Amino acid sequence: MRILVVEDDKDVAGFVVKGLREAGHTVEHADNGRDGLFLAASENFDAIILDRMLPGGIDGLRLLETLRAQDNVTPVVFLSALSQVDDRVKGLKAGGDDYLTKPFAFAELLARVEALTRRGKTDGPTTRLAVGDLEIDLLSRGVKRAGQKIDLQPREFRLLEYLMRHAGQVVTRTMLLEGVWDYHFDPQTNVIDVHVSRLRQKIDKPFELPLLHTVRNAGYMLRAEDV
Amino acid sequence: MSSSRAIAAVTRERGAKKRPKPLIRSAGIRLALVYAAVFGVSAFALAFSLWYSTVGLLERQVEVAIRNDATALNDHYTMGGLPSLVTAIEDRLAISPDGDAIYLLLDARGTKIIGNLDHWPAGLNQTDAWYELPVTRHGAGSTALLRAFGLGNGDQLLVGRDDSARTQLRGILEQGLLSAMGLMTLLGLVGAILIRALFRRTIQDIAATTRAISRGDLTRRVPQSGDGDEFDELAEIINDMLDRITRLMDGVREVSNSIAHDLRTPITRARTRLEDAALHASSPDDLRSAIERATDDLDGVVAVFQALLRIAEIEAGARRSAFAMLDLSPLLLDIEDLYHAVAEDRGILLRTEICNPLRLLGDRELIQQAVTNLLENALKFSPEGAVITFRAARAGATIEITIADNGPGISEQDRLRATERFFRAESARSTTGSGLGLALVSAVANLHNGMLSLSDNHPGLRAVILLPQTPDLPGD
Secondary structure, eight states, X not given: OEEEEXXXXXXXXXXXXXXXHHTTOEEEEESSXXXXXXXXXXXXXXXXXXXXXXXSSOOHHHHHHHHHHTTOOOOEEEEESOOSHHHHHHHHHTTOSEEXXXXXXXXXXXXXXHHHHHXXXXXXXXXXXXXXXXXXXXXXXXXXXXXXXXXXOHHHHHHHHHHHHTTTSOXXXXXHHHXXXXXXXXXXXXXXXXXXXXXXXXXXXXXXXXXXEEETXXXXXXXXXXX | OHHHHHHHHHHHXXXXXXXXXXXXXXXXXXXXXXXXXXXXXXXXXXXXXXXXXXXXXXXXXXXXXXXXXXXXXXXXXHHHHHHHHXXXXXXXXXXXXXXXXXXXXXXXXXXXXXXXXXXXXXXXOOSSSEEEEEEEETTEEEEEEEEEEEXXXXXXXXXXXXXXXXXHHHHHHHHHXXXXXXXXXXXXXXXXXXXXXXXXXXXXXXXXXXXXXXXXXXTOOOOOOSSOSHHHHHHHHHHHHHHHHHHHHHHHHHHHHHHHXXXXXXXXXXXXXXXXXXXXXXXXXXXXXXXXXXXXXXXXXXXXXXXXXHHHHHHTTGGGGXXXXXXXXXXXXXXXXXXXXXXXXXXXEEEEEEOSOXXXXXXXXXXXXXXXXXXXXXXXXXXXXXXXXXXXXXXTTEEEEEEEOOSSOOOHHHHTTTTSTTOOOGGGTTSOXXXXXXXXXXXXXXXXXXXXXXXXXXXXXXXXXXXXXXOOOTTO
8 A cells, every 4th residue: 555654753754654664555754744735635645644733834634624625535544642532523523534642552553544445445335244254244234154143242243343344454452442332542441352252252262263363462353364 | 832822922912011100109098098088078068068058148148138128228219209218217227226237328419318337338339239348337447248229310329237247257167167177187197097007907918928928838828807897808718719729739749749659650660671671681572572561561651641631631621612412321331331241251240220311411422431430440349249330310400320339449538539630549559540530530520510429338339420411511
């Protein structure tokens, strides 16, 4: 993927650019708002990682608003030290697709960027999702693995659906909290681990090949092949 | 950042708009002068009205008498001619030869026909006008109020009243009033000085206290007289304000001490791990795991900061703008759904009763976080096999969200301090946590004009968030 990083802090930018390149992406970097806007508007990117406070007269919000005004729909993840709830709301209202506050774990950023680009690609509503021999029907809310019917609680179904929509990608605990439970803060307890392990009991335990993998220091991944 | 700059700008503007300097710098003297002026003006008004009502009344009475006398004499003249008039004047003079009435009748040539004046007073040259002139009567001089009337054939009649008694009275009154004025001025000045002294004494108490406080002695208070007067009231207000400032300062001091203490521990741990790894790690794996654990420690530090900022954000009340009408029932059921599994895993029974619906004007995310904090606390302190009650119900116009556990609870003296930032009961020291959870719950409840109540669950802790259904929002 081609990703634009607009970030003025040299250390953060270097860290993000290096990490994204290691993950196999092509990365462009701008260290001020004006250059960032120029690059974002003139070239094609699959995603933009955008700092809120930028030098050069154009801050992150202005940059994004200008971009959206030009009908540019490139997915944008805000990366900002402004952590108040209102700041996040402002960022999302301006057209941001996700909002991550500093300090952040790189795994979280990577997972969110990759999740966004996947979301951009799905065309039209799907009614059926499948990973390996596991399949779910979104209309009848039925789950089957290797032809065997599996009973899931409504919330377990939503958890599985989220994981299947991001199959092959790392999904972090925070992403699950936000996406499945609509929680926007980190609980102290390992709630997500408990729910994932219950889901795993139902969809993986009776079968030989595990589909739901734990990715160390990052989160989970649903995937047919071994990680 | 920008807001503080704005405040600075406003202050500068206010400083630049200088008020004209008052002529007299001492408010006490100004007050005393105002008092003296008001006292003087009122004394003058009193004296003037007294003067007007006595001297003025006398003068008007004399004028009326002269006019009536003249009219009567004129009637004599019209009816009986000059002889009748002469007889009438003769009669009057005969009745009271030493009275204060004055008559003088002259013919057209200016010869005296009758009268008790020796000659026509100098300066009286117009008829039908009031004159106050010196006259000579039987050789003796005095002043008199006089009026001349022209008769038909050029004869002239002068009627008047001797003024000497009235002049005497006026003199006495004038003297009396003047000395009274002098006395009043003196009294006014004495009063002014007294007022100034009183004013200064009261202000001095306040000034001395505030000066001591600005030098750093926050224990000082303005002495109160106990009369319950305005100055007493002011002293009370100032003392209340000082109490609040002291409490806030203590709070700030305590919080900064706690921050320093609570954050030094994980930072020191992270530092030690990194240094230890740098010195002793024998394999890249060792190094990596040390770095990972140090990162976790630092994440904990960040989490404490986030929680502190969140509480500050809530306490500032800025989030009221995001209040919306919402139903708490599904929100609470979601939380139950999320934590039910955790409780089950730990062998704890989560007993839930949520009323439906629970409509409320508030902030969804904050209430979610507050309830989650309480539930996580209950889970953290509950042993295996315990029961946690999670109940939400409407009680009148208030919504009560109760979370009760059978854990160690909080002792009564700790309960009052449990919502302070970084407060951790002795029994909770060994568990993980920042001591910010209940502070946040309390801040959220306060933001919604509600409160957090902590009580004994015999055994355990019973935490109740009380939320009014429609908090009265200032400015909405």
